Amino acid sequence: MMWNRLNRKWITAVLLLMALSLAATPAMWAARKKKHAATPKNSAPVVSRAQMELAQQMARDSYAMGRGLEARQRVALMTRLLYTMRPEVMSADKKQWAEELFRLGQQLPGEGQEASRARDEVVATAAARLATYDADEALQLLDSLPAEPQTDRADARTMAARLVFSGYVQHHGAAAAQTLLAHSRRWSEQGSFPYSASATVVARLRPNEDAAEDFFRQVLTIFLKGREGLYGVSDFASLLQQSAAMEAIYEETADDAGRAVVGQLRTLTENAGAPLTIEQKRLVAEALNDVRISSPKAYEEARKTTPELLAVRAEPVKVQVDVPKVDVDLQIAFHELANAMRERRGPEALREVIVQGLQVVNSKYKAGACAQCSSPDAQSWALVSLAAYAAPSTIATQLNGIENPFWRAYFLAIAAQQVGQPTRVADPTAKKVVGKEEAEPE
Numbered sequence: 001m002m003w004n005r006l007n008r009k010w011i012t013a014v015l016l017l018m019a020l021s022l023a024a025t026p027a028m029w030a031a032r033k034k035k036h037a038a039t040p041k042n043s044a045p046v047v048s049r050a051q052m053e054l055a056q057q058m059a060r061d062s063y064a065m066g067r068g069l070e071a072r073q074r075v076a077l078m079t080r081l082l083y084t085m086r087p088e089v090m091s092a093d094k095k096q097w098a099e100e101l102f103r104l105g106q107q108l109p110g111e112g113q114e115a116s117r118a119r120d121e122v123v124a125t126a127a128a129r130l131a132t133y134d135a136d137e138a139l140q141l142l143d144s145l146p147a148e149p150q151t152d153r154a155d156a157r158t159m160a161a162r163l164v165f166s167g168y169v170q171h172h173g174a175a176a177a178q179t180l181l182a183h184s185r186r187w188s189e190q191g192s193f194p195y196s197a198s199a200t201v202v203a204r205l206r207p208n209e210d211a212a213e214d215f216f217r218q219v220l221t222i223f224l225k226g227r228e229g230l231y232g233v234s235d236f237a238s239l240l241q242q243s244a245a246m247e248a249i250y251e252e253t254a255d256d257a258g259r260a261v262v263g264q265l266r267t268l269t270e271n272a273g274a275p276l277t278i279e280q281k282r283l284v285a286e287a288l289n290d291v292r293i294s295s296p297k298a299y300e301e302a303r304k305t306t307p308e309l310l311a312v313r314a315e316p317v318k319v320q321v322d323v324p325k326v327d328v329d330l331q332i333a334f335h336e337l338a339n340a341m342r343e344r345r346g347p348e349a350l351r352e353v354i355v356q357g358l359q360v361v362n363s364k365y366k367a368g369a370c371a372q373c374s375s376p377d378a379q380s381w382a383l384v385s386l387a388a389y390a391a392p393s394t395i396a397t398q399l400n401g402i403e404n405p406f407w408r409a410y411f412l413a414i415a416a417q418q419v420g421q422p423t424r425v426a427d428p429t430a431k432k433v434v435g436k437e438e439a440e441p442e
Helices: 004-038 048-066 071-082 091-106 112-132 134-145 156-190 196-205 211-222 230-245 250-272 278-294 295-303 328-342 347-366 379-390 395-401 405-419
Strands: none
Touching: 004 405, 048 071, 048 091, 048 395, 048 405, 071 112, 071 395, 071 405, 091 112, 091 134, 112 134, 112 156, 112 379, 134 156, 134 196, 156 278, 196 211, 196 230, 211 230, 211 379, 230 250, 230 278, 250 295, 278 379, 328 347, 328 405, 347 379, 347 395, 379 395, 379 405
16 A cells, blocks of 8 residues: 555656756757857868958969960969869869960970870860869860870870769760760770779779679670780789779679780780889789789789799889988978967067078079979978968069079969968958958867
8 A cells, every 4th residue: 555655656757857858958959049149169270261262362373473484384383273172163274274284285396205294284184174064065175185005004095094084974964975985986996995984884883783884894895805005904904803893894794804814914924025014013013913813813823824924023123212402491491480380479570580591482483492392391381381381471572582483483372371261360461350250260
């Protein structure tokens, strides 16, 4: 009896507490919501409109300064500008600059393999960057490149194709597969087929197993014609490895492709006519490793039938590492500016420190240091970047002290990058609004 009364009292107490809780819930939620709303958000780094406009004007001024430069310097400057600020900032300008750089890169002077490689790298950079804004046009520009013979290195098309294909597939979806295959067929008749870049297409088709298998088989048919140099064979082996890793092709297809890679490697190495270079051995080793991963059966067959091929290994290359010399004057200027910002000195004091630091930079490049360089040393880069953070509204004027047109334009592009990206440094160009915080120092 006593237990029943206690039990009823306990149940009554629980029900009462539940009722009070339910009654208090709306008020509690309202209070919590109000408290949450009143709590200021963490002051995330921002870029004010004035600061962004300043950064964009600096980038355009830098481009204008570069119009009169010789080809090599202009290429270096425009490449820097294409990677200034986020891709979507100044997209119309950057699209135009990428098209211009594509044409300019093909006009770079010089003979020999190194000059050819430099031209290819510039053209590939321009095409890949253009694909960010217009993949269709980037693909058409790659079509316009002159034919190049098969070599043991990547040409401009194969360098650029990966990013161009990626942008094209992203825009057109699975429908892009046959279009890209048609373009690639034409390229293979003139030079190299972009095998590893085609992995982007295989990845897009992967949900449809038959479509991915069919696409890979069409590429394999082109490869079996045996037009490739060692780079092309290694590039196809990379496609094989990626496709097998994605489980986008059947096991028997991977075995057929693995045997094809081994067969072409054997033919090329036997007919080389001279001992393989370090680079050629590296390509052979990479291709065989891809076969080993993607088609163990084909690799074991090669181990038994062509052991001399598997004995090829890339020899270790001793790389001479040059430790850059530290410019003591630049180092001191950098530390002085960093300390001035850390101590939150006033605008006048900061400006004086910045002027002194940039005078050191100016004297260095005026004296002809790094005359053949296409970009500044790390210390000068860091100093200009820090100066731009400290005084975005005056950095452009202060950079006028850099007398060489190329270096002044290049440093202005660096400063534009710093001014136009989020930072917690106070923005002197922004108008302060009462009750509204801009990006202030922490």
